Amino acid sequence: MSNDINTASSSYIDSLRWPSKQDTVEKAGEKKSDALTQEDFFSLLTQQLSFQDPSKPADNDQMIAQMTNFTMAEGISNLNSKFESLAASMTSNSALQASTLVGKKALVESDTLDLNSSGDVSGMIAVESPVKDLRLSITDASGQLVRIIELGDKPAGGLRFNWDGKNKDGESLPPGEYNIKAEGNMGEEFTSLPMASYKNIDSVNINGANGIIINTKEGAVKLSDVAEIA
Numbered sequence: 001m002s003n004d005i006n007t008a009s010s011s012y013i014d015s016l017r018w019p020s021k022q023d024t025v026e027k028a029g030e031k032k033s034d035a036l037t038q039e040d041f042f043s044l045l046t047q048q049l050s051f052q053d054p055s056k057p058a059d060n061d062q063m064i065a066q067m068t069n070f071t072m073a074e075g076i077s078n079l080n081s082k083f084e085s086l087a088a089s090m091t092s093n094s095a096l097q098a099s100t101l102v103g104k105k106a107l108v109e110s111d112t113l114d115l116n117s118s119g120d121v122s123g124m125i126a127v128e129s130p131v132k133d134l135r136l137s138i139t140d141a142s143g144q145l146v147r148i149i150e151l152g153d154k155p156a157g158g159l160r161f162n163w164d165g166k167n168k169d170g171e172s173l174p175p176g177e178y179n180i181k182a183e184g185n186m187g188e189e190f191t192s193l194p195m196a197s198y199k200n201i202d203s204v205n206i207n208g209a210n211g212i213i214i215n216t217k218e219g220a221v222k223l224s225d226v227a228e229i230a
Contacts, residue, residue, distance in 0.1 A: 105198040106214055107228035108221050113178045113197050119165035123197035129156050131184035139179045
């Protein structure tokens, strides 16, 4: 008799238990969306027509305007979904294309040159106006001057240059990073000019606001700021 009472009491207590977290989640998942669908709209329209005053029926123009507005709203909503899907697809495509840049070289603004084992390096000087007596000064990591390249008078524009990796005595220099400076007479005094050199692309990032970002050892650069990919 005692066992039966205990069993019944236990069953009764179990039946009064609070809903578990899983039960709450499942019921929340079953909650219907509050957004009005096209079926809801026509159901409301039918109710409106059934309760209208027979002596003052609904105006046809107003009904057509309501249906048109709903159709336009639904069309715009579907169009937004299409554009979101297209934007996601374009982002994925951009990421795939950007990944092919890794390992290539980008011509970016820099005052250093990366001399490799081939012993040849190139870059570009930005000349905003005609310059006279243009020259390049190349120094090593310790700041010692190793080479001066005379380029003479040049017109305005992007001026490409090449360095064979040799010092003033014609000796090949070891691979590494060298500092470079371009100066020229653009009036009555010598002026330093902005320069660009080729840097290895180590990795690529996709930034929603800034687009494609390439990473070099000198830092991150927008792809739109890269003059050339080699």
